[in-house]
Amino acid sequence: MRCGSKCFLVEMEVLGEKRTQPVIARTPAEARKKIRLQYDAEVQVLSVREEKNKSR
Numbered sequence: 001m002r003c004g005s006k007c008f009l010v011e012m013e014v015l016g017e018k019r020t021q022p023v024i025a026r027t028p029a030e031a032r033k034k035i036r037l038q039y040d041a042e043v044q045v046l047s048v049r050e051e052k053n054k055s056r
Contacts, residue, residue, distance in 0.1 A: 002026065004026050005024050005025060005026050006024070006025070006026070006050055006051075007022050007023070007024055007050070007051040008022070008023050008024075008025055008028060008031040008048050008049065008050055008051060009021070009022055009023075009048070009049050009050075009051050010022075010023050010031055010032070010035050010045060010047075010048050011045075011046045011047045011048075011049075012035060012039070012043050012044060012045050012046055013043070013044045013046060014039055014042060014043050014044075015042055018046070021035070022051060023035060028048040028050075031048050032045050032048055
């Protein structure tokens with residue numbers, strides 16, 4: 001992990017199927033970028049939310 005990184009839950013639609021995937025990134029924009037690089041052009045990012053830590 002890099003300094004300042006957080007876990008984001010990215011809700012996306014890939015080939016007509018909705019998925020939620022955790023992504024470690026510094027900002028929501030960086031999380032979107034990582035998803036687009038991984039899935040290419042067939043993905044539509046619906047929302048990016050910061051995952052709240054349950055252990056705290």
